[in-house]
Amino acid sequence: MYLIGASGHGKVVAELAEENKIPIEGFIDRDSSIKTVLDYKIIANNIDDLEGEVVVCIGDNYTRRSVVLKSKNFIFRKIYSNKSNVSKRATVKEGTVVMMGATINSDVQIGKHCIINTNASVDHDCIIEDYVHISPNVGLAGNVEVGEGTHIGIGACVIQGIKIGKWCTIGAGTVIIKDIPDYAVVVGNPGRIIKYNDK
Secondary structure, eight states, X not given: OEEEOOXXXXXXXXXXXXXTTOOOOEEEOSOTTOOEETTEEEEOSOGGGOOEEEEEOOXXXXXXXXXXXXXXXXXXXXXXXXXXEEOTTOEEOTTOEEOTTOEEOTTOEEOTTOEEOTTOEEOTTOEEOTTOEEOTTXXXXXXXXXXXXXXXXTTOEEOTTOEEOTTOEEOTXXXXXXXXXXXXXXXXXXXXXXXXXXX
């Protein structure tokens, strides 16, 4: 398996692969100044000739999506920490990573290329669309919907039944108690919209 993105996020995903005894062929990254990450080689050029399984290890949702859409020959795999709790009734699609201590409960649907980060909690019947990043220690109550590309910052809380639009940014520690429209940037307790992301 190859890991795209020689960054801190990539290090965490590499350790998930090691934990699951998945052989790592190396990291793929355009930055030729980086030679190794965690003793794995960096492959900077001619990646169009490579084939096989990959995980895109890029924390920024828009960049991760761009890389996925440009990648032609790869098979995207999902990967969970053995120290996460994923319900057998949850659905998790390709490319998604679930970090140590995360909990995904019954009938949750998680899309492609999402990050469910350390100690995040996603409760029953939530729907998480593609390219979402749920940061460490985020709590989503039941029946929450999160639109494509949204980033929910560290320690944020979302009460049950809330709908958060696509490509939103929810700030660290924010408490969401009402629905959030597409592209909104929300901070505070209770959460308030301070601006909108560029469409």
